[in-house]
Amino acid sequence: MELFVARLFDGLSNGATYALVALALVMIFKATTLINFAQGEFAMIGAFVVFVMAAERGIPMWIAVVLGMLITAVAAAGVERTLIRPFDPSDHLPLVIITLGLFLAINAVAGIIWRFDPRRFPELFPSGNVFTFGNAALRWYTVGVTITVLVTAAALTLLLNKTKVGLAFRAVSSNLQSSELVGVRVGPTLQFGWAIAAAVGTLGAAVFVADPFRQLEPTIMIRVLIFAVSAAALGGLDSLWGAIVGGIAIGMVQSILVPYTPIPNEMGLAAAVVVLMLVLLFKPSGLFGTPQVERV
Structure with missing residues (x-):
């Protein structure tokens, strides 16, 4: 029982961090109906910026x-203006290729600047436990991430x-062409979505690596992005609160379902991919997403 409770706490902690990154993916998808494959790398760069300011410059955490x-939001807004906006937003293939290219480029740049040596990230939340149940402990980190x-x-x-600006954003996410007809400035609105998504992603990355059991390095967000995509798809790619439900569910699958089945622990990532495939197969809109209606 103590082991189960410990894994339950771990699932909540992991799921909440996946949900934070999933929120960033939802913001991009609501604006463009596109998954930004570079979202995790934007978040990773943001975490390194936070590390430099806090650990090396002494700025409060x-x-x-x-x-x-703020810095990553400005950077993402610049990327949207220079690399994304010149293309037709309804043609997803060039945008997917660009985000994949950004994924590779940002990861390489981070490796050149900071190398691949793991770094200890400063703590965001108090150390210690809120309460214990035998050998199981609810950490302040878990409570802080959830809040x-x-x-x-x-x-x-x-x-x-x-x-x-939120009304304009919802209008663009609902119908891009109609938004243009009623005078909504689509370009700046999409730029706003990219900026907010980058800011939320940085928060998610900082919270993720603030766990004392993790360290910061340029590939830290690759696995997290896969879990976050699965969480966003499960909850609904256009649902903010669905992303939280999906994140917690994926965290529980990783921490509880996998250890209690014959699936090896190393296959936890594969379990998330299986969940993603099942969602796309049987309920593409997710648990709380808006089903697409085709008119004929």
Whole structure:
């Protein structure tokens, strides 16, 4: 029983971090109906920026996180303006190729600048445990990650539903052509989506590597991106709160289902891919996503 509770806590911790990155993927998908394959690398660069400011420049940790979010948001807005906007947003093939190219380029640049030596990331949350159940312990890190993902989802919901820029964003995500006809500036609105997604991704990466059991290096977000894509697809690629449900579910599959089945622990990533395939096969819109209606 103690082992099960420990794995339950681990699943909650992992799932909440996957949900944070999944929120960034949802923001991009809502704007472009496209998965940004470079999202994890944007987040990784943001985590390195936070590391440099906090560990090397002595800036307080949460201030460094906010500054890192702002820097990556500006960088992502610049990428959208120079590399994404010149292409037709309805033609996904060039955009997919560009994001894959960005994935490779950003990873290579990070390797050149910071090398591939693991670094100890400063802690974001208090160390120690909230309470223990035998050998199982609910860490402050797990509580902090859970609160962070809930606050982020609530803030994004308010931003999209209660602000003028959020209204424009929802209009573009609903119907791009009609938005143009009623005067919505589609380009800047999509740029806003890219900036917000990069900022949320940086927050997710910083939270992920702030776990004392992890270290920061240029490939840290590759596995996380696969889990986050599976989480976003499971919850619904256009649903913010669905991304949280999907992230927690994927975290539980990784921490509970895999250890209690004949599946080797090394196959946890494959289990997430299987979940993604099943969702795409039987419910492409996800648990809370909006089903697409084709008119004939």
